[in-house]
Amino acid sequence: xxxxxxxxxxxxxxxxxxxxxxxxxxxxxxxxxxxxxxxxxxxxxxxxxxxxxxxxxxxxxxxxxxxxxxxxxxxxxxxxxxxxxxxxxxxxxxxxxxxxxxxxxxxxxxxxxxxxxxxxxxxxxxxxxxxxxxxxxxxxxxxxxxxxxxxxxxxxxxxxxxxxxxxxxxxxxxxxxxxxxxxxxxxxxxxxxxxxxxxxxxxxxxxxxxxxxxxxxxxxxxxxxxxxxxxxxxxxxxxxxxxxxxxxxxxxxxxxxxxxxx
Numbered sequence: 234x235x236x237x238x239x240x241x242x243x244x245x246x247x248x249x250x251x252x253x254x255x256x257x258x259x260x261x262x263x264x265x266x267x268x269x270x271x272x273x274x275x276x277x278x279x280x281x282x283x284x285x286x287x288x289x290x291x292x293x294x295x296x297x298x299x300x301x302x303x304x305x306x307x308x309x310x311x312x313x314x315x316x317x318x319x320x321x322x323x324x325x326x327x328x329x330x331x332x333x334x335x336x337x338x339x340x341x342x343x344x345x346x347x348x349x350x351x352x353x354x355x356x357x358x359x360x361x362x363x364x365x366x367x368x369x370x371x372x373x374x375x376x377x378x379x380x381x382x383x384x385x386x387x388x389x390x391x392x393x394x395x396x397x398x399x400x401x402x403x404x405x406x407x408x409x410x411x412x413x414x415x416x417x418x419x420x421x422x423x424x425x426x427x428x429x430x431x432x433x434x435x436x437x438x439x440x441x442x443x444x445x446x447x448x449x450x451x452x453x454x455x456x457x458x459x460x461x462x463x464x465x466x467x468x469x470x471x472x473x474x475x476x477x478x479x480x481x482x483x484x485x486x487x488x489x490x491x492x493x494x495x
Contacts, residue, residue: 247291247292247316248289248290248291248316249289249290249291249292249310249314249315249316249317249318250287250288250289250316250317251286251287251288251289251290251296251310251314251318251320252285252286252287252317252318252319252320253285253286253287253319253320253321253322254284254285254286254321254322254416255267255280255284255286255298255300255322255323255324256284256321256322256323256324256413257303257323257324257326257409258323258324258325258326259325259326260405260406260409261406261409261410261412261413262405262409263283263284263409263412264280264284264300264303264324265280265281265282265283265284266279266280266281266282266300267279267280267284267286267298267299267300267303267322267324268297268298268299268300269286269288269296269297269298270296270297270299271288271290271294271295271296272294272295272296272297272307273291273293273294273295274290274291274294290310291310292310292311292312292314293309293310293311294309294310295307295308295309295310296308296309296310298322298324300324302326302327303324303325303326303327304324304325304326304327306322306323306324306325308320308322315459315461315462316459317459317460318457318459319420319456319457321456417452417456418452420455420456421452421455421456424455424456424458424460424463425449425450425455425463427441427445429463429464429467430444430445430467432490433464433467433468433471433487433490433491434467434471434474434487434490435490436471444470444471444474447474448467448470448471448473448474450463450466454466464491464492465491467491468487468488468491471487472484
């Protein structure tokens with residue numbers, strides 16, 4: 234009987250709930266429908282169309298985040314991960330190499346055709362030695378031929394399109410960064426705010442503003458911490474604030490307001 238009881242205790246792990254958002258590590262854009270797999274239990278779920286996720290699992294399990302176009306990401310839920318904690322997952326994009334193609338001049342009245350051959354660059358061929366070419370490349374008056382004119386036009390257009398694409402990409406990245414900043418700010422304000430500090434400390438007016446200005450934790454701590462950890466931080470900070478300002482502190486009352494007793 235003692236051996237059976239011990240074996241049962243070892244097999245039972247603490248259930249925890251994990252919440253969070255999944256971002257592209259390069260662009261800070263949210264990634265929708267990422268597959269989330271509990272490798273230890275061989276179960277899974279997926280993020281929603283806005284990159285948000287929430288699932289329940291066990292302490293000690295390995296979790297895999299996988300999506301098309303991104304490298305797989307793993308986390309191990311050790312004892313430092315608390316129940317209802319908030320996780321920000323950053324997935325690294327994968328790079329894919331595509332084979333290049335060559336352009337060949339054919340009939341000037343029919344334009345160009347593509348031939349898929351393994352080369353490192355894109356080349357514009359003249360009629361000289363080009364397979365299937367049947368016209369001369371220099372006009373009688375000494376002007377440039379069809380291939381040269383096409384190449385110049387292609388080059389200018391490519392430069393303009395590349396410049397426009399760069400501007401649009403920079404604008405998109407900036408927009409994604411602003412969106413990520415707004416999400417983090419909103420989450421931070423929901424977890425640590427004036428109402429919460431007032432409920433725990435009973436401070437008001439100028440005293441409340443001074444306390445928050447001096448003891449408000451960093452946004453990084455607020456985003457990672459649980460509600461319990463944030464309340465505990467407020468209690469410890471208020472103990473220090475009261476000491477230096479000569480205030481009497483009823484710790485039992487403060488702990489009651491914070492809704493925990495140890």
